[in-house]
Amino acid sequence: MADEAVTPKPLHVRVWDAPTRLFHWTIVTLVFVSWLSADQGYMKVHLCSGLALLALLLFRIGWGLVGSTTARFSDFLHPPRTVIGYVKGLVGGEKHLYAGHNPAGGLMVVAMIVVLLAQALTGLFANDGLHFSGPLALLISDDVSTWITGLHSLIFNAILLLVWCHVVAVGFYLFVKGDNLVKAMITGRKPHTHVPEAVRIAFTRSYIALLMLLLVLTAGGAAWFMIQGGAFL
């Protein structure tokens, strides 16, 4: 009987691609910079971080359609019944395995993208009542801009709440479930015991992400120059 070649099972499985991980940590940094710059009155920095945030969010939406399996909305968006069932299972001590985002995490991703996008878009039309206005504030009346500014402040509270929920959930997985999601989002790998057996992840090549980001930045840059030139006034 011929010896059968035995391939040792890897201890860790790659689940996150580089663009998704880079997006995640850059967003964390940009949200912090945006808050700090607004708080300290560095509004030009705030503008830059806000525009970068907007570009990244647009990129992420695109990546959610054409990116790697675990980055796609189709992979982590689940019907409400599934999300509720998953959360109930968590409370009951069950541990479901997902290579990418679990149903609750997927919901958090979408909520975060929607809220951050709303924040970035309202910021374009907001003003600080003193020396600074968002790049599109001139397109609308001062009253509307002031109203949007109020909304911009309000949405920040929603971001704080989501961040709190996110951190609490990540801590829950780490300390209660023994699943280090933070490490996985840094290295891109999870222990094979935390990944379903039959998982097959297709990774989209990173240069496509780069091209997408360039596309977003080019479109954003063109819009910026048109705004500066008064094209929309």
Next chain:
Amino acid sequence: MAGLIAARPRVSAKAYFGAVALATALGIAAAMLLRPAFAHTVLELTGLESVPQASADSFYAQRVQPLFQAHCIGCHGSERQKGGLRLDSFAATQRGGKHGAVAVAGDIKGSSLFERITLPATDDRAMPPSGKTPMNNDEITVIRLWIASGASGTLPARAVKGAPRLVAPVTIPELNPSAVVKKRAPLAARVAQLRGRFPGIVEYESRDSADLVVNATLKHDAFGDSDLRALAPLGARIVAADLSGTAVTDAAAPLLAAMPVLRSLRLMRTKTTDATVTALAGSKTLKVLAVGKASPEALAPLRRKGVRIYEDADGG
């Protein structure tokens, strides 16, 4: 891409969420320490701190708040809270901004509010910012006195000495031209005709009034009883007439006495006598009368009615 395994908790969920609650409480406490305004809001919402109120007769309510209203609340009010600061209520003013109190009782130098309103306009930190109307010296004095006297919401206005005199704002109502035309319509044609005949003598009392004022003093002797009779069709609207120095006599008395809204009449240096004064005693609207020759007896009934009497010292 899902699987299911039995999980063995490292920390119980109960312990974890207890720790989360503790960490959240510590986070809120830290935020309260770093942001006094936030701290006051939390304490007031939880009933651990009473909401400071200003009394209506306080220096704050009468002198300070109107200045905040005029200069500050565009950026520090309900719609915007630049620097986390609201100045649209005493409680909010006491809370201060994200860097703490802006008005420190008795400490003018330590009060950023005073510092910011006294910075030169070229300074980026000056308040109100460039492009907005800065506070004038009197207004700055009011803020200084308020802080120096304790930044109180209850100290009565009269207790603060040295405050600049309060100047009440004057508001001129919007003119409604069509309403004025409508009001003047009944006599408009007559008024136009007589203004043509007596240029400069008949005028409307104000820009939105249908009442008339007659001033014939510049006509001197060229204006007499017959001219006054010519104005009789307008009598129902004449509220003031200055006939001083004209040729009117007591013959005009019945006409003057019949003017139903006449409030002020000047008859100095005319040939009118006690007869005219006596005829005017029946007027229900007359408030001011200036006369040349008139006896105290004739004037007495008018004085009793509260009419202010001015007599020509020369008796003219």
